[in-house]
Amino acid sequence: MATAAKTPKPAARSTPLDPLDLYGVRAALTEEERLVQDSVARLVDEAVLPVIQRCFEEHRFPRELIPRLASQGLLGSSITGYDCAGLNAVCYGLICQELERGDSGIRSFVSVQSSLCMYPIFAYGSEEQKQRYLPRMARGEVIGCFGLTEPHGGSDPANMKTHARRRGTDWVVNGAKMWITNGAIADLGVVWAMTPDGIRGFLIEKGAPGFSAPEIQHKFSLRASVTAALYFDNVVVPESQVLPGVLGLKGPLSCLTQARFGIAWGVIGAAQACLRQLLDYTAGRELFGRPLAANQSIQVRLADMARRITTAQLLALQLGRMKDSGTMTPAQVSLAKWNNCRMALDVARDCRDMLGGAGISAEFAPIRHMLNLESVITYEGTETIHQLTIGRELTGINAF
Ligand code: TGC
Ligand code: FAD
DSSP states (O other), rough: HHHHHHHOOOOOOOOOOOOOOTTTTTGOOOHHHHHHHHHHHIIIIIHHHHHHHHHHTTTOOOGGGHHHHTTOOOTTOEETTTTTTTTHHHHHHHHHHHHHHHHHHHHHHIIIIIIIIIIHHHHHSSSHHHHHHHHHTTTTTSSSEEEOOOTOOOOOOOOOOEEEOOOOOEEEEEEEEEETTTGGGGGGEEEEEEEEEEEEEEEETTTTEEEEEEEOOOSSTTSSSOEEEEEEEEEEGGGGGGGTOSSSSSHHHHHHHHHHHHHHHHHHHHHHHHHHHHHHHHHHHHHHHHHHHSHHHHHHHHHHHHHHHHHHHHHHHHHHHHHHOOOOOOHHHHHHHHHHHHHHHHHHHHHHHHHHGGGGGGGGGHHHHHHHHHTTTTTTOHHHHHHHHHHHHHOOOOOO
C-alpha cells in the first residue's frame, strides 16, 4: 500500500519540448547552420563517443580523428579562402558545441588549430605565410599550438619574460611557455615574445634547434588532450617567420577573443551531454518505490540545469549573431565565457552528484566533463579575469 501511495501521477503533456533546447534555438538557425550542426553531431556520435572514455583513461588524444575533423571542414572553418570552409561565426559555435558534447579535449584541439593558430596567420600573416600554412592546417597536415602563458603567471601576459632580440636579419628567441594545448604534437607554434618594440608573434616550427616541447603528464583534467611546456634556448627565427601585421598585446588578445567565443558555445555541449544522461538515469533508477525523477528536489535540480543551459544557449546565439554582424566586443565575449563555463561546470558537478556512486565512474560522462571543465573555466582567461573585465566595462576602472 505504501508503495502504491507513492506512485507518481502521469504528467499531462501536450507536445513535449526538447529538454536540451527548451527555447527552440535550433529553429532560429539557418538551414546551413543546422546542416553543419547535424554533420558534426554525426561525427561525434560515430567517432568520438565510442573512444573517448578510453582515451580519457589512457591520457591519450585521439590523433586518428584529425583527418575526419579536417575532411569535414572543421579546421579554420571561419576562414574564407586557403582551402577553408568560410562558415559564419554561428556555425563555428555549433561546431564547438557538438565537439564538446563529445569531450572538451576535442573541442580544444579545434579551438587551438582554428582560432589561435590559423586565425592569427590569416589576420596578421604575410601572403606567403598564409599560402605556406593555412591550406595544410585546414587539411590537418600541419598541427599548431599557441604559446602565450608562461610559468610565472598566465593571467598577466603583458608581463611576459619570453623575449626576442634581433641578430642581423634574424631574431633569437629565449624563454618558456607553460600549459600549451597541442604543444607536444604541434608542427608549428604561434609563439608570442617581447621585443624591444613590443609583443610580436613568431612562427616557430618543430625541430628548430633549441626548441623543445615536452608533454605535461599527470593531469586530472583534459586527459584526452595534449598539453605541453615549450622551451626556447637561443632559437633562431628568420624575419620571414614573424607575423608582420600586429605589434602589441592586442595581437594575442584578439586571438583569445575568437577562441573564447567558441568556448562559450562549446561548454553548452558538455552541459547538454550531462543533462541528457541524467534525464535517462533518474527516469530509470527506482528508489523508495518510485523513479528518482519523481522526487521534487530532483526535478528542481533538473529544471535548474535546463534553465541554465537555456540562458547559455540564448547568450551564445545572440553573441554569434553580433559576431556575424561585426558588432561583438571583447567584453561581451568575456560575459559569455564566464557565464557559460560556470553554468557547465555547475551542471556537470550536480549531475555527478545525482548519479550517486556511479557518478565517480568513467562509465558515466559527467565526471569526465566536470574534470575537463575545471580547465576550461581556467584557460582562455580565468573566471576572475572575465569578471574583472566586466567590472572594468561597467566602471571604467581597471582593477587588474
Ligand atoms: P589591456 O590594456 O586591457 O589591453 C592591451 C591591448 O589589447 C587590446 N585588447 C584586446 N584586443 C582584442 N581582443 C581582446 N579581448 C582584447 N583585450 C584587450 C586593448 O584594446 C589594448 O590595445 P591597445 O591598442 O590600446 O594597446 O591589457 P591588460 O594588460 O590590462 O590585460 C587585460 C587582461 C587581464 C584582460 C588580459 O591580459 C587577459 O585577457 N588575461 C588573461 C590571459 C589569457 O586569457 N590567457 C589565455 C592563454 S591561451 C589559452 O588559454 C588557450 S587554451 C585553448 C584550448 O585548449 O582550448
Ligand atoms: P595565474 O595567472 O597564476 O592565476 C592564479 C589565480 O589567481 C587564478 O585563480 C586567477 O583567477 C587569480 N588571479 C589572477 N589575477 C588576479 C587578480 N588581478 N585579482 C584576483 N585574482 C587574480 N595557455 C596558452 O598560452 N596556450 C594554450 O594552449 C593553453 N592551453 C591550456 C590548457 C590547459 C589544460 C590549461 C589548464 C591551461 C592552458 N593554458 C594555455 C594556460 C591558461 O590560459 C592559464 O592557465 C590561465 O590563463 C591562468 O594562468 P595561470 O595558470 O598562470 O594562473
